Amino acid sequence: MELNQFKSTIIPLRNKLLNYAKRLTDNPDDAEDAIQEVMLKLWNMRQKLEEYHSIEAFAMTTTHHHCMDIWRRKKPDAVSLEWVQAACTASTPERLLEEKDEFRLMREIIDSLPTLQRTIIQMKDVQEYETEEIAEITGCSAESIRSNLSRARKRVREMYLQSIQERKRRNEA
Structure with missing residues (x-):
């Protein structure tokens, strides 16, 4: 060119x-x-x-x-406690730490997805793009977008539940 x-x-x-x-x-x-x-x-x-x-x-x-x-x-690696407290004034310090951990866990899970699935789930669920817009941007078909989004959501759900189960096992031991 x-x-x-x-x-x-x-x-x-x-x-x-x-x-x-x-x-x-x-x-x-x-x-x-x-x-x-x-x-x-x-x-x-x-x-x-x-x-x-x-x-x-x-x-x-x-x-x-x-x-x-x-x-x-x-x-930052951590969400500031002041910011979290302003968003939810009734929370205890323990709950704030739990929420911070949940946020970090979800970010790690999404970041671990394959590139296309990560991009699609961020565009659809975080940035709230429509399927047709995502298809136009990525060059994939709308059907492919829906399929990848479904796989990404399923994988996030599985990894999240697995993480929660591992955390419960550690706490019980």
């Missing part, structure tokens, strides 16, 4: 990618940084872009991954 083709194919996607990044990061500066990185990555791999079924879907996925990396770097 030459410069003119890159300009006509990739540059028009910039606003869409930037809007998506802003939704993911909740920070215009981080979103702008993410898009600059994504554009640089797309430029560096411009010779291989035509191999992809949908360059737009690839660009959206790349943006998603980069924004998730930014989010992971910025998020």
Whole structure:
């Protein structure tokens, strides 16, 4: 892909990618940084872009991954107790710690899913995208999205229940 083709194919996607990044990061500066990185990555791999079924879907996925990396770097390992207390003033310190552990466990379970399932479950259940929107972004069929979402939810449920059972066994021992 030459410069003119890159300009006509990739540059028009910039606003869409930037809007998506802003939704993911909740920070215009981080979103702008993410898009600059994504554009640089797309430029560096411009010779291989035509191999992809949908360059737009690839660009959206790349943006998603980069924004998730930014989010992971910025998020603290623990949710501050002040924040949790403000959200639920009637909770005891023990309950707050349990909620923090539950949140961390769910994040770990979702992060352990295969990339496509992780992306789909985050887009559908966290970011509340419609199935058709996810299909357009990922380049998968709506049926494939529903199937992967079902598998992802089932896997999350299984891993969560398994974790809870292991915790009960440890507490009883």
